[in-house]
Amino acid sequence: MKRFNRRSFVKTAAAGSAFLGLSGSYSVMGMSNTDQKVNKLPRWRGFNLLDFYTSRPMIIPRHHNRELTTEDDLKWMSDWGFDFVRIPVQYPSYIRFDPGPDKDKRIATEQVMDFNEQAIEEIEKLVYLANKYGMHVSLNLHRVPGFCINAGFNEPFNLWKDHEAQLALYAHWEMWAMRFKNISAKQLSFDLINEPCYREDMNDQFGSRKAIPGELYRQIVEGCLDAILKYNPERLVLADGNNGGSSVTPELSDLKVAQSCRGYYPGDVSHYRAPWVWKNPDDAPVPVWPGTIKGKEFGRKNLEEFYRPWTELVQKGIGVHCGECGCYRETPHEVFIAWISDVLDILTENGIGWAFWNFRGDFGVLNSGRKDVDYEDWHGQKLDRKMLEVLKKH
Numbered sequence: 001m002k003r004f005n006r007r008s009f010v011k012t013a014a015a016g017s018a019f020l021g022l023s024g025s026y027s028v029m030g031m032s033n034t035d036q037k038v039n040k041l042p043r044w045r046g047f048n049l050l051d052f053y054t055s056r057p058m059i060i061p062r063h064h065n066r067e068l069t070t071e072d073d074l075k076w077m078s079d080w081g082f083d084f085v086r087i088p089v090q091y092p093s094y095i096r097f098d099p100g101p102d103k104d105k106r107i108a109t110e111q112v113m114d115f116n117e118q119a120i121e122e123i124e125k126l127v128y129l130a131n132k133y134g135m136h137v138s139l140n141l142h143r144v145p146g147f148c149i150n151a152g153f154n155e156p157f158n159l160w161k162d163h164e165a166q167l168a169l170y171a172h173w174e175m176w177a178m179r180f181k182n183i184s185a186k187q188l189s190f191d192l193i194n195e196p197c198y199r200e201d202m203n204d205q206f207g208s209r210k211a212i213p214g215e216l217y218r219q220i221v222e223g224c225l226d227a228i229l230k231y232n233p234e235r236l237v238l239a240d241g242n243n244g245g246s247s248v249t250p251e252l253s254d255l256k257v258a259q260s261c262r263g264y265y266p267g268d269v270s271h272y273r274a275p276w277v278w279k280n281p282d283d284a285p286v287p288v289w290p291g292t293i294k295g296k297e298f299g300r301k302n303l304e305e306f307y308r309p310w311t312e313l314v315q316k317g318i319g320v321h322c323g324e325c326g327c328y329r330e331t332p333h334e335v336f337i338a339w340i341s342d343v344l345d346i347l348t349e350n351g352i353g354w355a356f357w358n359f360r361g362d363f364g365v366l367n368s369g370r371k372d373v374d375y376e377d378w379h380g381q382k383l384d385r386k387m388l389e390v391l392k393k394h
Contacts, residue, residue, distance in 0.1 A: 039351035041258050041319035044136055045394070046077060046084030047359040048324060052123055053142060055092040056099065069126060072379065073359055074133040081392055085135045086323055086355045087126060088142035088194060091172060094119040106154035112145050112168050115175065124179065131187045138238065138323065138355070139176065140191035144169050149195040149209075149244060150276065159220070160198055160212055166220055169193075174227040181231040189236035191260060191323060192224050195245040211243035214251035221252055229256070240323065241310075248309040253318060261310045263325020263347070263354060265303065268293045269339050273330035287331055289339040300342045311350040322347055322354040326363035333372045337390060344394035356391070365391065 051068045077085070092107065096114040099105040123139075130137050142148065146157045146165030157165040173190065180188055196217060197209040221239050228235055238258045242249045245262040252259065264270040269289060273281040290299030314320050325343065327336040347354055357363040365388045366381045375382035 039314045039320060039353075040317055041321050042136070042353065043348070043351050044084030044321060044353035044355070045391070046082040046086070046135065047356045047364070048086045048088055049126065049130075050088065050358055050361070051126055052087060052089040052093045055090045055143065069129075069359075071129060071133075074130055074135065076378075077135065077359065078133040080388065083134055083136060084138070084353060084355055085130045086138040086140055086191065087123070087130075088140045089123060090143035090148070091141060091145065092143065094123060104154055107156055109156045109164070112156065113171060120179070127180070127183075127188065131183075136187060136189065138189045138191045138321075139180075140194055140323070141169075141172065142194040144193055145172065147193065147196070149197060149199075159193075160216060166223060169220070170223045170227040173224050174231075177228040177231040177235065183232075185232075185234045185236045189238060190224075190228060191238045191240065192221060192257075193240060195240050195262070196242055197244045209244055211247060214242065214249055217242060217249055218251040218255070221255060221257060225256060238319075238321065238323070245324070248313055253313075253316070258319030258321060259310075259313060260321050260323035261307070261352075263322050263340075263343050265306045266293065266298060269298075269331060269335065270327045272328060274328045281330075287335050287339075289335045289342075300346075303342055303346055307346050307350070310352070311346075314350055314352065320350075320352050322352055324357050325354050326356040326358075329362045329368050329370045333370055333386075337386060340387075341390055344390070348394045354394075 049069045074085075091112075094116050095107075095111060096116050097107050097111045127137050127139065143150075144159060145168035146155050146159030146162060148155075155165075157168075159165045159169065173192070176190065196212055198212045199209055217239075225237060228237060236258065237256065238260045239249065239252055239255075240260045241247050241262065245260065246265070248259060248261075267277065268285055269287040271277045272287050273284045275281060278284050285294050287293060288298075291297070310320050325340075327340060331339075344354065356365075360366040360381070362368060365384050366378065368382075368384055368387075370384065373384050373386070376385045377383070
């Protein structure tokens with residue numbers, strides 16, 4: 001198997017010729033338009049697994065870390081009727097980079113391609129373990145060379161401006177495409193870049209965001225496809241919505257990609273008092289559903305309008321999945337249940353599957369830390385049974 005290394009990457013970047021010659025000739029998931037409301041993706045339902053949602057090296061064997069996904073977790077998901085997991089990966093977790101105590105330490109250009117084989121094998125093990133329990137796995141690069149929607153990191157370049165960063169992204173996806181080339185598209189898909197957007201200040205956690213130009217996003221998606229599909233032309237590829245996952249990207253409609261939306265609207269409900277959203281959580285308005293928040297009325301009709309571009313995409317024969325959804329633990333439980341029931345109703349009516357942000361933790365059915373839930377003991381875990389029954393219903 002071909003191995004990438006720092007020398008080959010630097011040489012390729014200097015030449016400026018790797019992974020170009022993009023065909024752009026694919027139809028939308030190989031499917032024609034239809035007047036029927038039938039999603040061209042399966043209605044997968046499940047959870048994000050956050051084992052590699054870290055910018056520190058992941059080299060500890062899985063069984064030594066109780067915070068990571070267990071085989072029991074996957075068995076319970078399967079027993080409860082779920083069939084999908086998304087694995088958001090921050091690329092520093094599988095390169096040879098250790099910031100140590102210096103959280104602001106910058107990754108050097110030559111480190112971006114210095115893959116850590118042991119860490120990569122740990123990611124592979126989780127994919128195969130999830131497949132064992134009948135889960136389709138969506139492998140997502142949550143942080144890529146030159147971009148992450150969560151600020152507060154130091155990159156050697158900017159994905160949206162620097163060709164060198166784009167080449168590095170293509171090389172990372174080629175590495176994953178080669179490793180999984182024999183895994184069926186029924187078992188594995190690739191989710192290219194988590195929640196693309198442009199940040200005015202890439203190091204300001206609360207900085208303003210805006211959509212990137214659609215043609216630029218298309219160019220980068222084409223580069224990823226060129227790197228991936230030559231190893232397995234049947235590989236299923238998803239592109240997250242523009243502007244932080246919220247917006248359909250028309251410029252991608254003729255490419256061989258599905259699109260991934262989000263289930264976080266309105267943010268005043270889904271991210272109430274979330275510390276990565278609010279500089280001062282006490283400033284967050286108390287959410288209601290339905291009702292008035294910050295002088296604006298919210299209810300099911302607002303959700304239907306928000307998702308209309310996505311349901312119209314389904315009508316056009318383009319696959320749609322909701323790669324992340326859910327509600328932070330501080331939202332009052334009754335408000336959360338009322339809101340998420342409407343969100344999941346709309347997605348279900350349009351054949352759109354979904355994945356909650358996590359299984360165990362702040363957004364999850366287990367050990368969420370909510371203060372207004374009567375938890376059920378589940379093999380030593382705290383189960384939000386009311387939430388679970390809503391999810392199983394949809």
